[in-house]
Amino acid sequence: MQCDAKREAAKGALELVKKFISNYKIVGLGTGSTTQAFIKESVDLLMNKKLISSSSSTSLFLSSLGLEAIEYNQKDSYIYIDGADEVTRQGEMIKGRGAALLGEKILAYSGSINIFVVSEEKLVNKLGEKRPVPIEVVPKAYPYISNILKKKNIKYEIRQCQAKDGPIISDWGGFIIDVYTGPMDEPKYYDDMLRSIPGVVETGIFLNLADYIVIGRESCGYDVIELKRKSKDI
Incomplete structure (x- = not known):
């Protein structure tokens, strides 16, 4: 059954x-x-x-x-x-x-x-095995955050709407970026590192x-x- x-x-x-x-x-x-x-x-x-x-x-x-x-x-x-x-x-x-x-x-x-x-x-077994880590960011800070992630060689993509053109806007007015970490040995390191970037409001690591x-x-x-x-x- x-x-x-x-x-x-x-x-x-x-x-x-x-x-x-x-x-x-x-x-x-x-x-x-x-x-x-x-x-x-x-x-x-x-x-x-x-x-x-x-x-x-x-x-x-x-x-x-x-x-x-x-x-x-x-x-x-x-x-x-x-x-x-x-x-x-x-x-x-x-x-x-x-x-x-x-x-x-x-x-x-x-x-x-x-x-x-x-x-x-x-x-x-480890976070990041199947899913990216979403982060919420201040929209005007997106170009700066994007540049920092590129310099760190971190793969990411801004999440797009499916029913309309453009990025998803959260209830709080932020953009959502999906960060592809792969399996994480130390999730706290990634949580701290991502939240330390100016313009990142919060991460999806709980x-x-x-x-x-x-x-x-x-x-x-x-x-x-x-x-x-x-x-x-x-």
């Missing part, structure tokens, strides 16, 4: 969320097809919670199901659920295929419990941000990896 791995992951995430949800009034939601699968599985539960969204795409999807995202008031803690484009068993992730990496990282950084939901093909990773299997069922995040100095 073959199952939809995304839906299996979503069902697993819902069971995990149920263990914690009574302690939270607010649920934060990421962006992408696996997050949408979780939302579909969890409509009844989410109806009774305040929701904050990482992107306009997720807000529109919530609206289509009769749910509404609110502005976060900075007072209440929340549980956060999101997907990932690549993930290791150590909790390192690449995100940003949906061009929402900045909003996702903002919500993940402040989440009290972060649950990331993936299908099994997203699991890798480190020390996952408490749980739920991995859906095509053979049906799911696995849960529990991680211990290092405390953040704020």
Whole structure:
């Protein structure tokens, strides 16, 4: 029997969320097809919670199901659920295929419990095996960033829209550049190096941000990896 791995992951995430949800009034939601699968599985539960969204795409999807995202008031803690484009068993992730990496990282950084939901093909030994690293950049800085990446012999491309001419513009007004690192032995090095370039707003490398990773299997069922995040100095 073959199952939809995304839906299996979503069902697993819902069971995990149920263990914690009574302690939270607010649920934060990421962006992408696996997050949408979780939302579909969890409509009844989410109806009774305040929701904050990482992107306009997720807000529109919530609206289509009769749910509404609110502005976060900075007072209440929340549980956060999101997907990932690549993930290791150590909790390192690449995100940003949906061009929402900045909003996702903002919500993940402040989440009290972060649950990331993936299908099994997203699991890798090293980040960069299958996906480039997206970075969000200030549009006017693009020529300078492009020149710096060329000098570093780093392959990249600016992400283009499919439904219109020109580059993708994020919810935050930035361009998205896909950086091809190949498999990374030290993801933190690339994260630090890319963010050190003036005009780079954020990268899609997510480190020390996952408490749980739920991995859906095509053979049906799911696995849960529990991680211990290092405390953040704020």
